[in-house]
Amino acid sequence: xxxxxxxxxxxxxxxxxxxxxxxxxxxxxxxxxxxxxxxxxxxxxxxxxxxxxxxxxxxxxxxxxxxxxxxxxxxxxxxxxxxxxxxxxxxxxxxxxxxxxxxxxxxxxxxxxxxxxxxxxxxxxxxxxxxxxxxxxxxx
Numbered sequence: 001x002x003x004x005x006x007x008x009x010x011x012x013x014x015x016x017x018x019x020x021x022x023x024x025x026x027x028x029x030x031x032x033x034x035x036x037x038x039x040x041x042x043x044x045x046x047x048x049x050x051x052x053x054x055x056x057x058x059x060x061x062x063x064x065x066x067x068x069x070x071x072x073x074x075x076x077x078x079x080x081x082x083x084x085x086x087x088x089x090x091x092x093x094x095x096x097x098x099x100x101x102x103x104x105x106x107x108x109x110x111x112x113x114x115x116x117x118x119x120x121x122x123x124x125x126x127x128x129x130x131x132x133x134x135x136x137x138x139x140x
Contacts, residue, residue: 005084008071009128013054016128017068020059023100024086029065030058047072061086083123083131091120091136098122098134 009016020026035051053070060066066084088094098112105127112122112134121135 004065004067005082006067006069007130008069009054010072011053011070012128013057013068013070016130017054017057017059019126019128020061023097024061027060028057029060030056032056083133085133085135087135087137089136094120094122094134094136097132098124101126101132101134103127 007016014031017026017028017031021028032055033052034046034055037055050070050072055069057068058065059068086097088097095112102108102124107125108122109125109131110121110123112120115121115135117138118135119138121133123131123133125131
């Protein structure tokens, strides 16, 4: 069994994928637009204007695969009940990713600093509203 995050970007999926490529070195593996659907949905199932929006994408960040879509592109913010966790190898890398994810419209949720479980931990929402926890795993 495998659990993979599927993130909906409400019309900003392509922009988000480019951002994660720049900031995290993400690689887009698959990208299909609504107009490319080999089994088009019936009338009224897809809102007008979505033809060029992303119906489904898969992208890799390190060894993790995530899935994404523009969804119905209704402009409603994505949910805040989850955070994606990035485990990196140094406090310097935590700072770099924390700052990059929080730039240009992002928001700090918990300032970066040492905790009882990590020498460097911080929480930030990126400009798409997706919450990230960035930290160095403790030495074992």
